[in-house]
Amino acid sequence: MKERAVFATKFGAIATTVGSAVGLGNIWRFPYEAGIHGGGAFLICYLLFVFLIGVPLLCAEFSMGRGTRSNIFGAYRKLCPGGRWQWSGYIGILASLLILSFYSVVAGWTVEYFVSSAMGSLDFSNKEVGHAQFVALTTGWRPLLWTVIFLLSNFVIVIGGVTKGIERAANILMPMLFLLLLIFCVNSLMMSGASEGLRFLFSPDFSKITPSVLLGAMGQAFFSLSLGLGCMMTYGSYFSNSTRLARTAVTTATLDLMVAILAGVIIFPAVFSFGLSPEAGPTLVFEVLPFIFSKLPAGSLWSALFFLLLFLASLTSTVSMSEISISFFCEEKGMSRKRATILNTAIAMCGGVLCALSFGVLSDFTIFGMTIFSLFDYASSNVCLPIGGLICSVFVGWVVKQRYLGEELSNKGSFRFRMLWWISFCLRWICPVAIVVIFLNSIGLI
Ligand code: PHE
Numbered sequence: 195m196k197e198r199a200v201f202a203t204k205f206g207a208i209a210t211t212v213g214s215a216v217g218l219g220n221i222w223r224f225p226y227e228a229g230i231h232g233g234g235a236f237l238i239c240y241l242l243f244v245f246l247i248g249v250p251l252l253c254a255e256f257s258m259g260r261g262t263r264s265n266i267f268g269a270y271r272k273l274c275p276g277g278r279w280q281w282s283g284y285i286g287i288l289a290s291l292l293i294l295s296f297y298s299v300v301a302g303w304t305v306e307y308f309v310s311s312a313m314g315s316l317d318f319s320n321k322e323v324g325h326a327q328f329v330a331l332t333t334g335w336r337p338l339l340w341t342v343i344f345l346l347s348n349f350v351i352v353i354g355g356v357t358k359g360i361e362r363a364a365n366i367l368m369p370m371l372f373l374l375l376l377i378f379c380v381n382s383l384m385m386s387g388a389s390e391g392l393r394f395l396f397s398p399d400f401s402k403i404t405p406s407v408l409l410g411a412m413g414q415a416f417f418s419l420s421l422g423l424g425c426m427m428t429y430g431s432y433f434s435n436s437t438r439l440a441r442t443a444v445t446t447a448t449l450d451l452m453v454a455i456l457a458g459v460i461i462f463p464a465v466f467s468f469g470l471s472p473e474a475g476p477t478l479v480f481e482v483l484p485f486i487f488s489k490l491p492a493g494s495l496w497s498a499l500f501f502l503l504l505f506l507a508s509l510t511s512t513v514s515m516s517e518i519s520i521s522f523f524c525e526e527k528g529m530s531r532k533r534a535t536i537l538n539t540a541i542a543m544c545g546g547v548l549c550a551l552s553f554g555v556l557s558d559f560t561i562f563g564m565t566i567f568s569l570f571d572y573a574s575s576n577v578c579l580p581i582g583g584l585i586c587s588v589f590v591g592w593v594v595k596q597r598y599l600g601e602e603l604s605n606k607g608s609f610r611f612r613m614l615w616w617i618s619f620c621l622r623w624i625c626p627v628a629i630v631v632i633f634l635n636s637i638g639l640i
Contacts, residue, residue, distance in 0.1 A: 198263055200434050207437050208445055209365045210510075211429055215450040216368065217511030218300050219418040221375075221504060222479045224454040225461040227414050229472035231407040233462070234398030237455075239411035244447050247412070247628060248419045250620035251583050252426055252443035254590040257602035259430025260439065265521040266424030269431070273594050282585040283522065286423035289578035290518040293417075294538075295545025296570045297515070298348070301508040302340030302550065303480055306331050308501035311494045316484055324470075324481040332480075333554040341546040344505075348512045349539045352520065353532060363510065371503040375456045378500070381490055382459060387466030394465075394472060395458045409636040412629070413575035418450055422579030422586070425514050428521055440603050440611065460486065476567070516542075545570065576636075584629045591621035 201207040228236045262272040270280035310316040310331065317323045331337075351363070382388065416422045430439070461479060464486045465472050474481060483500075487493040516538050523534035548556065552565040561569050590599055599618060604611040634640045 199432055201432050201437075204434070204437060206365060207429075207433050208442055209368055210514075211426065211442060211446045212368055212449050213363075213507070213510030214420045214425060214429060214514035215418060215446050215511075216371070216453050217507045218297060218304075218504070219414070219511070220450060220454040221457045221507075222300055222476075223417060224414060225457050226474070226476055226478040227410050228395065228458060229462075229465070229478055230475060231410050232399060232402035233394040233472065234396055235400060235402035236407055236411050237395060237458070238398045239403060239408055240414055240454075241451070243412050243415035243628075244419070244451055246620060247583065247625050248415050248421060249440075249443050249447050250617045250625060251421050251587060252419060252446060253440050253603060253617050254586050254599070254621055255421065255424070255426035256430035256433065256439040256443060257599055258586070258590065259427035260433045260435075260437070261598065261602050263431050265431070265525055266427050266518065267522060267526050269424075269427055270589065273598070274589070277593075279585065279589055279593070282582055283424060285578050285582050285585075286425075287519050287522055289423040289574045289582065290425070290515040291538075291541050291545060292570045292574040292578070293423075294345075294512055294515050294542040296549040296567050297508065297512060298341045298344045298542060298546045299337060299549045299553075299567065300476070301344045301505060301512065302337050302546075303332055304501045304505045304508065305340045305344060306336065307480065307483075308498055308505060311487075311497035311501060314494050316487075316494060316497060324468075324484055325477075327484065328477055328480050332477075337550045337553065338547055341550050342543060344508075344512075345539050345543055345546060348509060348516060349535055351509060351513050352516050352538075353535045363506065367503065367506045367510070371507050372453065372456075374496075374500055374503060375453065375460065378460045378486060378496075379456055382461075382463040382486060385463045385467040385489065387468070388463040390466040391462030391464070392459070395455075395462050405632070405636040408632045409576055412580060412632055413572075416579035416583060417575040418454060419447060420511070420514060422582035423515070424518050424582070427586075428517050429514065436605060436608075438605065438609075440613065440617065476571075580629045580633060584626055587621045587625035587629075591618065591623075591626070 201210060258269040258273065262269040264272060266286050267280045267283040270277070270282065307316065317327055420426055433439070461482055462472065464482050468485050470482060472478070484497070487497040490496050519538045520531065520534045523529040523537060524531055549567040549570055552559065552567040556566060559566065564572060596618065600611070600614050601607065603614060603617065631640065
């Protein structure tokens with residue numbers, strides 16, 4: 195069998211996991227979810243989930259991946275031969291394909307906005323145009339084209355293998371995106387509605403914490419940290435033996451959180467300055483951003499640069515979600531990497547087209563009261579990922595020998611890892627109980 199690739203440098207390993215975590219989830223999904231779910235109340239729940247569930251699960255996924263050097267199926271199988279745990283891999287594959295489908299549509303919008311800004315045709319002039327412009331750009335057939343173009347770009351990167359393309363791109367792009375966000379942040383803080391926007395985001399009204407806010411915040415934590423579907427497990431399998439897993443987990447979670455909060459600080463002051471509603475849903479960020487750029491000198495230039503980087507950040511995320519089904523097709527089904535990549539792209543294209551059309555001709559077609567796009571989003575983030583996370587936490591917390599986690603987190607005893615009891619406690623108790631309670635609560639069973 196071919197030897198598995200290993201990330202060339204430690205910085206590369208962190209940059210790549212952060213590359214998977216940071217993407218549209220932070221910049222597009224976080225503000226819209228926070229907007230719908232009451233701002234501060236959502237943020238508090240989200241913070242708790244990132245550190246109480248996210249970090250321990252990242253440690254668990256990294257440990258399973260690096261210890262077994264396998265994809266999600268192989269990892270469960272090697273650690274518990276003959277068990278049925280590996281079936282959770284199917285949930286992971288389903289989730290990855292659902293996410294890849296709707297994610298590519300939003301990434302396609304970023305390409306559309308990039309092209310329009312670069313050609314100077316994005317209108318920044320007044321507050322009525324944001325929505326109309328979004329509708330004009332995202333209904334009809336053009337979004338289909340951009341979705342397909344995005345998936346093809348993803349295909350080209352993925353087919354090149356693991357260490358080369360992705361690592362190199364992530365090393366340069368992530369810091370650049372961060373810098374740009376900081377600049378936009380200062381710009382937003384100078385707007386007239388800044389204090390109202392900050393109050394919305396940072397002062398929690400605890401009475402707003404409902405089961406659906408809790409489920410939304412938990413789903414967002416899973417989505418944003420790429421957890422519950424075996425993605426971080428697969429990346430963990432490429433880590434070198436000297437990578438410190440818990441440190442990588444905390445760094446990834448912290449940077450991911452910072453980007454989400456920065457996005458909130460950019461978006462909400464603008465929402466209130468321009469008298470818009472924070473509850474616009476998935477379209478929020480795209481309707482608000484043009485106003486933000488209108489406040490900057492040479493707005494179209496900033497706008498083009500931002501959407502270009504956002505497009506690239508989305509690519510580093512989709513590359514990681516593609517890796518799940520591709521490593522499954524290659525390592526479990528014996529397909530060549532090329533065929534596996536083609537299959538992955540073809541499935542995502544079918545799903546992507548349906549999602550793209552649900553903003554146009556299929557907008558009235560709903561299942562459980564949701565459009566296809568929202569259904570894919572909801573089913574993956576709020577259902578599949580938490581279930582995958584539940585299985586992983588129970589498996590590492592209760593089924594695998596306690597020593598395993600300790601050995602992986604201390605690099606086989608090469609240093610003392612003091613927080614093992616805490617990570618273990620979270621995996622055994624906090625994660626499973628929280629996930630089950632929130633889940634049952636939100637469907638009205640308890
Ligand atoms: N975490 C990515 C983001 O925030 C999305 C993602 C989900 C990537 C699941 C991989 C797997 O954009």
